[in-house]
Amino acid sequence: xxxxxxxxxxxxxxxxLREKLAATPADxxxxxxxxxxAEPSAKPLEVDRHYHSEVExxxxxxxxxxxxxxxxxxxxxxxxxxxxxxxRWCIRGQYDTFTLREDELxxxxxxxxxxxxxxxxxxxLVTGGDPLMLVRQLDFxxxxxxxxxxxxxxxRIGTRVPLxxxxxxxxxxxxxxxxxxxxxxxxxxxxxxxxELFPEVRAAYQRLHEAGVTVYDQTVLLRGVNDDLDTxxxxxxxxxxxxxxxxxxxxxxxxxGMDHHRTTLDEGLRLARRLTSSGLTSGRAKxxxxxxxxxxxxxxxxxxxxxxxxxxxxxxxxxxxxxDRLKWTPSWQLPDxxxxxxxxxxxxxxxxxxxxxxxxxxxVGAEEGNR
Numbered sequence: 001x002x003x004x005x006x007x008x009x010x011x012x013x014x015x016x017l018r019e020k021l022a023a024t025p026a027d028x029x030x031x032x033x034x035x036x037x038a039e040p041s042a043k044p045l046e047v048d049r050h051y052h053s054e055v056e057x058x059x060x061x062x063x064x065x066x067x068x069x070x071x072x073x074x075x076x077x078x079x080x081x082x083x084x085x086x087x088r089w090c091i092r093g094q095y096d097t098f099t100l101r102e103d104e105l106x107x108x109x110x111x112x113x114x115x116x117x118x119x120x121x122x123x124x125l126v127t128g129g130d131p132l133m134l135v136r137q138l139d140f141x142x143x144x145x146x147x148x149x150x151x152x153x154x155x156r157i158g159t160r161v162p163l164x165x166x167x168x169x170x171x172x173x174x175x176x177x178x179x180x181x182x183x184x185x186x187x188x189x190x191x192x193x194x195x196e197l198f199p200e201v202r203a204a205y206q207r208l209h210e211a212g213v214t215v216y217d218q219t220v221l222l223r224g225v226n227d228d229l230d231t232x233x234x235x236x237x238x239x240x241x242x243x244x245x246x247x248x249x250x251x252x253x254x255x256x257g258m259d260h261h262r263t264t265l266d267e268g269l270r271l272a273r274r275l276t277s278s279g280l281t282s283g284r285a286k287x288x289x290x291x292x293x294x295x296x297x298x299x300x301x302x303x304x305x306x307x308x309x310x311x312x313x314x315x316x317x318x319x320x321x322x323x324d325r326l327k328w329t330p331s332w333q334l335p336d337x338x339x340x341x342x343x344x345x346x347x348x349x350x351x352x353x354x355x356x357x358x359x360x361x362x363x364v365g366a367e368e369g370n371r
Contacts, residue, residue, distance in 0.1 A: 009093040011035045012086040014165040020198060028193035028225050031261070032087055039088070039257040045311060045351050046256040048094040053296075056331045059111045066100045067108055069329045070296045074123040075112050079105060079137050081129035084164040087190075089220060089261045091253050091292065092129070099134065105141045106148070113149030117330055121151055125188075127158035132173060139176035146180040158188040163196050166204035174211040186214045189244070193226050194234045197242070205242055216245040219287065220252055221271070227263050229274050236275070236285040248297075249275075249287040254351035262353035265291070265314065269300060293348045294335040295320055306347065313349045320346040 013021065013033050021029050053068040053076070068076040080099040081092065100108075112118055124145060131138045138157070145152055157177075161168050177185050187208055191197065208215055217239050219226065226232055236246050249272060252262040263271075272289035275281065290299045298304065298318050307315035322340045325332055334340070338348040 009086065009088075009090075012083070014084045016165050016167065016200070017085050024195065026195055028195050031222065031224050032089070032192065033085055034088075036088065036260060038260040041259075042256045043254075043259050043354055045313065046254050046259070048256050049092075053329075053332070055329065059107065059115060062107060064108065064111060065104055066098070067111065070325070070332075072120050072324065072328050074125055075118060075121055076125045076127060077105075077108055077112075077141065078128045079126065079131055079141060080134050082133045083128070083130045084133060084161055084168070087160070089222065089252050089255065089258050091255065093255065100137070102137070102140050105137065106144050109141065109144035109148040112145060113151060117328060118151070120328070121149075123154045123156060124149070124152050125156045125158065127188075130159050130161055131157050132159045132161040132168060135168075135173050135176050142176065142180060142185075146182050150182050152183050154186060155183050156186045156188050160190055162189065162204035162208065163191065163201055166198075166200040169204040169207050174207060177208070177211045177213055179212055184214075185212075186216065188247075189215060189217055190220060191217050191235065191239060191244070192219050192222055193231065194238045197238055202242060205244065209243055214245070215243065216247045217287075218248040218250060219246070220250045221263055221268050221289075222252055222261050223263050224261075227267065227271065229271060229280075232271060232275050233280050236281050236287070240282065240285040246285050246287040248290045251289070251291045252353075253292050254353075259353055264353045265300070265305070272300075291316070291350055293318075293350050294337045295325075295346050295348045298348075298350075308352075309349075312352045312354055314352050316348055316350050317341070318346045318348060322346055 011034060017029065017033060021033070053070045055064050055067040055069050057064055066078040068078070081095050081097050082099065086093065112121060112124055126138065126141065142155060145155065179185060205215060219235065221227060226235060239246060249268070251265060251268050252258070254262070268289055276286040288299045290297050293316060295318060298316050304317050305314050306317050321344055322334070323344060325346070335348075338346050341347050
């Protein structure tokens with residue numbers, strides 16, 4: 001979660017992280033936050049921005065900013081692109097820097113509650129950037145959703161503030177995160193290594209629990225940070241001990257110059273299989289291994305990989321209906337990387353890492369009839 005200026009993704013760390021970087025000998029912080037010499041070495045087919053899911057629509061005669069939508073039940077809102085620190089592998093690292101005004105946030109709340117295409121919306125995901133960097137604006141948005149979007153039952157807030165600047169989790173933030181009369185609040189976080197759980201970080205998550213929110217985790221699989229079984233087992237156990245629910249283990253996306261952060265899909269699948277099917281940790285702590293594609297998230301089950309190209313691209317099967325997608329988001333356009341299968345479901349090409357790994361097989365029968 002971050003922002004760029006004139007297309008340059010600047011290195012940024014908080015005072016808290018700088019203190020920990022100076023005191024911590026391990027690489028799990030440096031690899032996440034400090035510019036690597038490999039970044040200028042872009043690989044073919046890598047992109048500056050991953051997927052484009054902005055809602056390009058007029059509502060009440062005004063252009064919506066900071067809104068994305070790919071799914072039936074969920075609208076994504078980005079109040080700001082500002083973060084406490086810049087994760088080098090961030091999917092929004094090349095977004096322009098912006099912060100929405102209060103009148104724009106009010107408009108978005110009315111859109112969530114009254115636009116015909118949002119009749120099935122039950123969730124709002126507030127992300128960015130990091131919404132907890134601007135607590136006053138977040139509080140305003142939550143109040144506006146309570147007033148204008150009674151259909152919304154859950155508001156999820158994506159943040160790394162507890163990891164990057166835990167002092168910000170203060171009384172003002174706790175008050176802003178109170179449950180409203182029409183919805184409850186959940187916090188989505190990215191903890192990628194058990195070493196990130198410093199005492200100050202643990203205390204910040206405890207304060208969030210005391211505020212009454214549910215906290216869940218979406219770990220990014222990162223080469224040299226957590227791409228080994230022992231680290232992942234330790235991480236999911238620590239998170240369960242902190243009452244943080246594991247949700248996804250994300251494959252690191254193919255952003256320009258960031259291949260050194262990425263494992264191959266096959267490496268990720270092997271790790272996920274060992275983590276979830278070995279008895280090394282509780283079933284309540286097991287994440288889904290998932291990729292973020294141009295058409296949305298796809299969890300890698302048996303038969304998901306349909307085809308492989310020498311370029312490193314893999315063709316993935318999804319359960320997304322093209323017809324349904326247009327109902328949910330009328331302005332959505334099929335990206336060049338995707339097509340509609342004979343069953344009406346979307347298929348999408350996704351760029352794997354170029355690291356060496358023995359490939360797992362494609363789905364049986366995919367080579368011919370299922371293309």
